[in-house]
Amino acid sequence: MRQVCQNLLISLIMISLAVACQSAVGATLPLLEAASSPPAAAVSAAAPVEITSKTPAAAEARSAGNDLAVPETTPGPTSTLAGLLDPPTGAVFTPNLPPAAAPGSLRPACLAAANGRVVHSQLNSSLLDKPLVYRVYLPPCYAEQTESYYPVLYLFHGQYADDTQWDRLGVDEVASRLIISGVVPAFIIVMPFDRGITNGPSLDLFGKAVAEQLVPLIDGQYRTIPDRSFRAVGGMSRGAGWAAHLGFSYWQLFSVIGLNSPAIFWDDSPYIPGWLDTIPPDSMPRIYIDLADHDPPDIAESAYWLEDLLTRRNIVHEWYLFPGYHDEAHWRTHTDIYLRWYASNW
Numbered sequence: 071m072r073q074v075c076q077n078l079l080i081s082l083i084m085i086s087l088a089v090a091c092q093s094a095v096g097a098t099l100p101l102l103e104a105a106s107s108p109p110a111a112a113v114s115a116a117a118p119v120e121i122t123s124k125t126p127a128a129a130e131a132r133s134a135g136n137d138l139a140v141p142e143t144t145p146g147p148t149s150t151l152a153g154l155l156d157p158p159t160g161a162v163f164t165p166n167l168p169p170a171a172a173p174g175s176l177r178p179a180c181l182a183a184a185n186g187r188v189v190h191s192q193l194n195s196s197l198l199d200k201p202l203v204y205r206v207y208l209p210p211c212y213a214e215q216t217e218s219y220y221p222v223l224y225l226f227h228g229q230y231a232d233d234t235q236w237d238r239l240g241v242d243e244v245a246s247r248l249i250i251s252g253v254v255p256a257f258i259i260v261m262p263f264d265r266g267i268t269n270g271p272s273l274d275l276f277g278k279a280v281a282e283q284l285v286p287l288i289d290g291q292y293r294t295i296p297d298r299s300f301r302a303v304g305g306m307s308r309g310a311g312w313a314a315h316l317g318f319s320y321w322q323l324f325s326v327i328g329l330n331s332p333a334i335f336w337d338d339s340p341y342i343p344g345w346l347d348t349i350p351p352d353s354m355p356r357i358y359i360d361l362a363d364h365d366p367p368d369i370a371e372s373a374y375w376l377e378d379l380l381t382r383r384n385i386v387h388e389w390y391l392f393p394g395y396h397d398e399a400h401w402r403t404h405t406d407i408y409l410r411w412y413a414s415n416w
Contacts, residue, residue, distance in 0.1 A: 180211040193279070202283070204261060207259035209258065221295055221413070222289075225309070235398070244405050245257070248409055272337040277312055303327055310331065313328065321348075325356065357380065359388065392404065
């Protein structure tokens with residue numbers, strides 16, 4: 071009888087250990103779950119989750135025409151959103167403010183009377199087969215304060231979308247609200263239309279057209295501050311791939327790079343290390359990378375690869391993992407955070 075009890079006790083201990091191990095392993099693999107439509111409650115604004123583990127290797131299979139870089143990754147540092155959700159305090163934003171709006175003066179009447187507006191236009195580019203279509207968000211008081219000059223944010227949409235995507239997510243309404251409330255300085259947003267679907271920069275000259283033709287056009291037609299310190303580039307998914315391409319290869323143009331669930335172009339991955347080497351340390355852009363915990367595995371590995379590359383080179387960057395999916399509901403929830411971050415140094 072004593073021997074039977076000992077055997078029973080050993081069996082219970084082994085079962086407990088097995089259950090504990092299974093739970094521990096399952097907790098480290100959240101990003102291997104297939105992306106799917108989220109339940110209704112999953113897209114609400116939730117607290118950011120710190121990345122504490124990463125999938126150890128790249129996905130072996132790649133679908134035909136996939137333009138994502140998916141190398142192996144190693145763990146990198148984590149970060150939090152401490153302070154990002156609060157309005158900046160003690161900052162004086164002077165480059166784009168007219169005398170009437172200077173700190174300590176009366177609030178301009180135009181801030182209370184109107185929101186910003188979106189202008190539709192196109193550029194007939196010699197580099198592209200079709201016109202480069204784009205939207206421009208002009209902030210409140212742009213028409214009234216004719217002596218003001220503004221920073222510019224270039225935002226790129228995701229794959230299979232168009233220049234309406236960021237507008238559809240409410241980026242103009244969010245920007246106007248933040249500007250009118252005084253949380254951020256006034257700035258212009260440019261939203262170009264990427265007609266490509268699968269080709270990367272080696273075959274698609276869209277990025278070259280933006281950097282070499284659209285940026286000078288915007289600086290010539292609008293009252294921008296034509297300096298890289300007041301120019302940012304960002305996007306989601308494939309659009310984040312373009313933001314990384316432009317931010318690193320045309321670093322003289324952009325001082326801020328925002329990458330949301332980034333799909334780094336496969337044909338860019340051999341060149342990004344060299345681009346980083348050419349950027350003087352004191353000119354390295356501010357870099358933001360985020361990911362949703364239900365982003366597809368190839369998107370996750372793409373983001374991990376870039377984040378690991380920056381970490382190994384001791385390049386300062388911000389890195390976040392949020393609850394969510396690879397969809398517009400997720401990006402809409404975080405648009406306010408994105409715009410606050412872009413404008414935080416202006």
